[in-house]
Amino acid sequence: MAAAVAVAGVLTAHDRRILTAVNVGASSLSFVGSGFIVLCYVLFKELRKFSFKLVFYLALSDMLCSLFSIVGDPSKGFFCYAEGYSTHFFCVASFLWTTTIAFTLHRTVVKHKTDVEDLEAMFHLYVWGTSLVMTVIRSFGNDHRHLSSWCWTQTGRTGKAIHLVTFYMPLWGAILYNGYTYFQVIRMLNNATRMAVGMSDRAYQLDARPDMKALNRWGYYPLILIGSWTFGTINRIHDFIEPGHKILWLSFLDVGTAALMGLFNSIAYGLNSSVRRAICERLDLFWPEKLRRWLPNNLKYRNQQQESELVLLRIDEQR
Template sequence: MDEGQIKIIQGCIDIGALISVIGSSAMLISIISTGSFLGKGKIWNRVIFFMSLCDMCGSFDLLIRKNFLNKADKDDGCKIHGLTIQFFFISSILWTTAIAVNIVAVGLLDKEVEVVEKYEYLFHIVIWSISILLTVPLYYIDNANRNGNGGHVMGDATFWCWITDRYSKYRMLFFFGPIWMVFFFNAFVYISMEIINKKRNKDMNETYSKYSVAKRSNLFLLVFFITWIWGTINRIQNLISSGKSIFILYLLHAIFTPLQGFLNSMVYFWYSIIEHFIIVKKEIKEQEDNRRKNRPRHNSNNARLEEGRPIKLVHKRSDRDLFDNYYVFKPVPSLHRKDRGNTSFNELNNNLDDSNHNNKDYHGKDKRKTLERQKTNVTQYSEYSCKSTSHMLKSSGS
């Protein structure tokens, strides 16, 4: 690879590691500050806490890699640095297995969280022991090879201190082999839980789904896969043809491997924040809908129709009724329709004569007063219309 490609890869490692340190630190601070670490029923938070702690330490090791990488052949600093990277990344991956075991205990075996917490110490014994067993042998193998002039086992691994290309078989034996065993175990657990959830009763589904970590188990599996698949392919390619480097594989390896801490924090911490805002927004919308639904309506008959109740037969005065009583819905007399205007006045006069025989309208009001008011409105409107029209004609003439 040329110098420009190396700078691109180094930049991706720096950015990814820095983001992971920030994300993991935010998760650690959140768990401690909210009091979610100590106490009963909080085993999920403690498992996430130790996984994030390992992610943060491993990402921090990647950030300071250059200080040791430049002295790989001069002292043991690069060897120790590579061993710490090995230890923390293996530990972080093993803590995902602890999440899977907890899900089996709570969801499949229907155990209470308080019962599972009694065996929490076993998680620490198993996880830290396996991490040490996969790290310490590399230290002694490296010493043995150096004494026998076999070269460094722990040293310059291209972009950080780790197992060198010359001993790529140890990469598969002590790192990539174990992590993919963990992946397939976790996948088996999560897929089995999904199948069993569909076959068993709803009580188990409620027990399984009430814990936020359990609901996101598939996301942990996805993060696991996209984080380590590229590094695995790249290291297999190094094992097959050690003298040939493929830039795109190194680039994908450099992008996703340092992002493990950030992606894990996305699943647990930032996912919780986004989920909280979605729930709050949904509640606000429901409150607005309820407020709108309970708001009193002006037209009671429409409200009764919407609610499926019969319409009241008692006729009440509406805006339309008032409009009918005070305004005339007949052609208004104008300059061009004098005959129609006179007819309207004649009709009103006839109606006034008829009102002597029937003094009440269908609202029970005095019909004669209503007709007189209508006639007055027509007269006033006609005079106003004539004045307006003559004014317009004068304006257009001038």
């Protein structure tokens, strides 16, 4: 991942090999997790709604970010540059896609707008355009003569400052935006539920239960980015203030948590009830009866009455 490319410093060759192994291992898990979501979107036509299409773009960005992080080779200039530019581009795209999901939820649930599908072109321009601009700007501050054991090593204070501006500033901007947006969505739904309870509207309360279950997941979405990049942010700031003085344990946490972002996103955003239901339906069709008996009943039937946990984006139903 992008965080792994800037922690070489004074670490020994042995330390760098360990960091490389951690990065490759964690990135491989993210690649598998995000690749699974991409595969589900391609195979299952019922998932190709606008709400899950945004999750698909998020998973695709995570998958490509993880892929280039794995294949980068500092001993070969081309592959090293490919890793440096591509991981930065797709990692930035990843957390920008999370802001489009948050925006869509907020616009649908809080603003009661049904035009979010018309904004898809703007979403693409915003995500890919911003990612490209940030990647190009960062390249100005990179010294390609000092690749060392890591790709895109930042050797000067100017390069490190540009790295903070082009990656970590939009990252924490996305975190703050997602947190604020989900707070508003959750607050509105909680208020609606309390009103239903006060009015003793039993039918409304039963209808709202699936929506309220989704709140437990939405509240944790901003924490994915925080958990993935807190150690990386601390490490970058420390390296900027005290260049040449690396903290080994902080570098391990930096590389490991950042490389797992794709896996975390695939679990939180991708493995919702619609995906689980689609998988269970295929299992019911193709698995022998003897094997289906071993599946828990709640796994087979729990989600048959629910839509996606993002289905509060009731776009299809409103059109």
